[in-house]
Amino acid sequence: xxxxxxxxxxxxxxxxxxxxxxxxxxxxxxxxxxxxxxxxxxxxxxxxxxxxxxxxxxxxxxxxxxxxxxxxxxxxxxxxxxxxxxxxxxxxxxxxxxxxxxxxxxxxxxxxxxxxxxxxxxxxxxxxxxxxxxxxxxxx
Amino acid sequence: xxxxxxxxxxxxxxxxxxxxxxxxxxxxxxxxxxxxxxxxxxxxxxxxxxxxxxxxxxxxxxxxxxxxxxxxxxxxxxxxxxxxxxxxxxxxxxxxxxxxxxxxxxxxxxxxxxxxxxxxxxxxxxxxxxxxxxxxxxxxxxxxxxxxxxxxxxxxxxxxxxxxxxxxxxxxxxxxxxxxxxxxxxxxxxxxxxxxxxxxxxxxxxxxxxxxxxxxxxxxxxxxxxxxxxxxxxxxxxxxxxxxxxxxxxxxxxxxxxxxxxxxxxxxxxxxxxxxxxxxxxxxxxxxxxxxxxxxxxxxxxxxxxxxxxxxxxxxxxxxxxxxxxxxxxxxxxxxxxxxxxxxxxxxxxxxxxxxxxxxxxxxxxxxxxxxxxxxxxxxxxxxxxxxxxxxxxxxxxxxxxxxxxxxxxxxxxxxxxxxxxxxxx
Numbered sequence: 001x002x003x004x005x006x007x008x009x010x011x012x013x014x015x016x017x018x019x020x021x022x023x024x025x026x027x028x029x030x031x032x033x034x035x036x037x038x039x040x041x042x043x044x045x046x047x048x049x050x051x052x053x054x055x056x057x058x059x060x061x062x063x064x065x066x067x068x069x070x071x072x073x074x075x076x077x078x079x080x081x082x083x084x085x086x087x088x089x090x091x092x093x094x095x096x097x098x099x100x101x102x103x104x105x106x107x108x109x110x111x112x113x114x115x116x117x118x119x120x121x122x123x124x125x126x127x128x129x130x131x132x133x134x135x136x137x138x139x140x
Numbered sequence: 141x142x143x144x145x146x147x148x149x150x151x152x153x154x155x156x157x158x159x160x161x162x163x164x165x166x167x168x169x170x171x172x173x174x175x176x177x178x179x180x181x182x183x184x185x186x187x188x189x190x191x192x193x194x195x196x197x198x199x200x201x202x203x204x205x206x207x208x209x210x211x212x213x214x215x216x217x218x219x220x221x222x223x224x225x226x227x228x229x230x231x232x233x234x235x236x237x238x239x240x241x242x243x244x245x246x247x248x249x250x251x252x253x254x255x256x257x258x259x260x261x262x263x264x265x266x267x268x269x270x271x272x273x274x275x276x277x278x279x280x281x282x283x284x285x286x287x288x289x290x291x292x293x294x295x296x297x298x299x300x301x302x303x304x305x306x307x308x309x310x311x312x313x314x315x316x317x318x319x320x321x322x323x324x325x326x327x328x329x330x331x332x333x334x335x336x337x338x339x340x341x342x343x344x345x346x347x348x349x350x351x352x353x354x355x356x357x358x359x360x361x362x363x364x365x366x367x368x369x370x371x372x373x374x375x376x377x378x379x380x381x382x383x384x385x386x387x388x389x390x391x392x393x394x395x396x397x398x399x400x401x402x403x404x405x406x407x408x409x410x411x412x413x414x415x416x417x418x419x420x421x422x423x424x425x426x427x428x429x430x431x432x433x434x435x436x437x438x439x440x441x442x443x444x445x446x447x448x449x450x451x452x453x454x455x456x457x458x459x460x461x462x463x464x465x466x467x468x469x470x471x472x473x474x475x476x477x478x479x480x481x482x483x484x485x486x487x488x489x490x491x492x493x494x495x496x497x498x499x500x501x502x503x504x505x506x507x508x509x510x511x512x513x514x515x516x517x518x519x520x521x522x523x524x525x526x527x528x529x530x531x532x533x534x535x536x537x538x539x540x541x542x543x544x545x546x547x548x549x550x551x552x553x554x555x556x557x558x559x560x561x562x563x564x565x566x
Contacts, residue, residue, distance in 0.1 A: 012169075013166075015169065016165050016166045016169055019165050019168065019169060020165045023165065033217065033218065033221060034221055037218070037221035037222055037224075037225050038225060038228065040168070040172075040222070040225075041172055041222070041226070041228075041229065044169060044172055105229075105233055106229040106230075106233070107229075109229045109230075109232040109233040109236065110225070110228065110229045110232065
C-alpha cells in the first residue's frame, strides 16, 4: 500500500484529487471519521491557498512515524511570490486577496503541528501533521 | 432571511442527495464550502445542524424502506462532518485564542498594576516637586526681601558715610579758619607786642635776646599753625579751584620733604564739581603723606586726565613697595588712610586701585565719573610732550609691575536703585 502521494495542484479538480488521496491515506493510517474530515478540510484549505496565491504548486502526503506513534504529514509547496508578513497571514480574517482570510489559520487550528516557511520572493512551504490518538508532544 | 435559508436548504439538500447517490469527493468539497459560507455569514453550529436535519427529512421522505435508510447513515455523517469542519476549526481557534487572551489579560493586569504604582509614585513626586517649587518661591521671595532690605541699608550707610565726610570737611574748614583767623591773628598781635617790647628795652641786651628768641619760637609756631590750617583745608581749593590748590600743595610738599613732585594734567584747567575736587585732593594728600612717611622715594609723579567723562588720577612714586593686602588688613592709621581714600572714591561711584611691586614703587589710581563737562573744548589742547613720554614710560614699566606681589584693588561702581535720589548731589 502506497504511503506517500505527490499531487500537482493548479485547479479545483486537483484540490478534489488531493482530498481523495488524503482521505485514503488517513483511512489507511487508522484515523476515525471526524479526524479524516479534519485532515481533508486542512488539505482543502492549504491547497486552495496555494491555487489562489501561486496559481500552481504541489501537495505531498506522507505516512509518518515518531516512535510508537503514527501520523500523517501534509506538505504544500509553491514557487509563488511568498508571504512578506507571515505573522499577519496567520491572523484569522486577514486576507490579501478578496478571500475569507480563514485558510491558513483554519488549517493550523485543525492540525496538531503546523509550520509555515515563507518570505517575499522565495515561495511558500506549509508543513503540517496530524497524529493518531491526539497531538504528539512537540520535539525538544 | 427566509429566502436565503430556503435557498441554502435547497443547495444543501441537492448536494447531500448527490453525495448519497455517488459518494463523490467533489461533492464533499461542496459540503465544506457550504459550511465555510455559513460560518462566514455568522451562523452557528446549531443553525447548520438544523439545516442538515431539514434537508435530510426532505430527502428521506421518498425513501422506500428502513433498511435503505440505515444504509445511508454513514455517508450522511461524512457529509455533515465535512460541513461542520469549518466550525470545528473556528471553535479550536477560539479556544486557543481564549487561552492567549487570558494570558494577555494577566499580563495586562500586571502592567496596569505596575502602571498604577508608577502613577502613584508620579503623583507623590509631582506633589513633592510642587512643594519644593512652593518652598523655592517662598525662599526666593524671602531673599528678594532680604536683598531689598540690604539695598536700603547699604543706601542708608552710603548716605551716612557721605554725611560724615561732608561734616568732617565742614569741621576741618571751620577749624582751619579758626586756626588761621583767630589763632594766627592772636599770634600776630603777640608778635607785634613782642616787637614793641623788644624796642622798649634798647639797652638791656639780655632781655632783648630773650625776646628775639621768643619771637623766633613764635614765628616757628605761626608757621606750624599756618601749615596745619592749610593741611586741614587749603583755602585755595575753595577760592582758586582744584589745580592751583594741588599745585600749591605740591610745591609745599617738595619744600617740606625735598622730594620732587611733578604734576602732568590734561586739561590744565577744569571746572570740577566741589565733591570730586575734594575727593581727588584728599587722595593726593593722603598718598603724598604716605610717600613722605614710608616710601623713601626720590620722585613722585601725578598725572591727571579727563577721558570720556571720567576723571583719571594716577600718583606714582619710585620708593619702597609694600604688600597691599597686609597693609589693608593691619590695624592703625595706615589701614584707615587707605580705606578712607577708597571709601571717598567709592561714594562717587569711582574706582580705587593700589599697585605696589618691588623695584616698581607704588601707584595709586583713581577713576571718577565726572558730573560736570570739561571747561576746555574736547581735543582742543593736544597732550603735552612730557605727558606722552611719561605715559609711555609708565606703560612700559607696567608689565614688570604686574608680574608678582601685585594686588589689584578695584571695586565695582556702587550700584544704586535707579529711583533713589543721588546722595552726592547736595
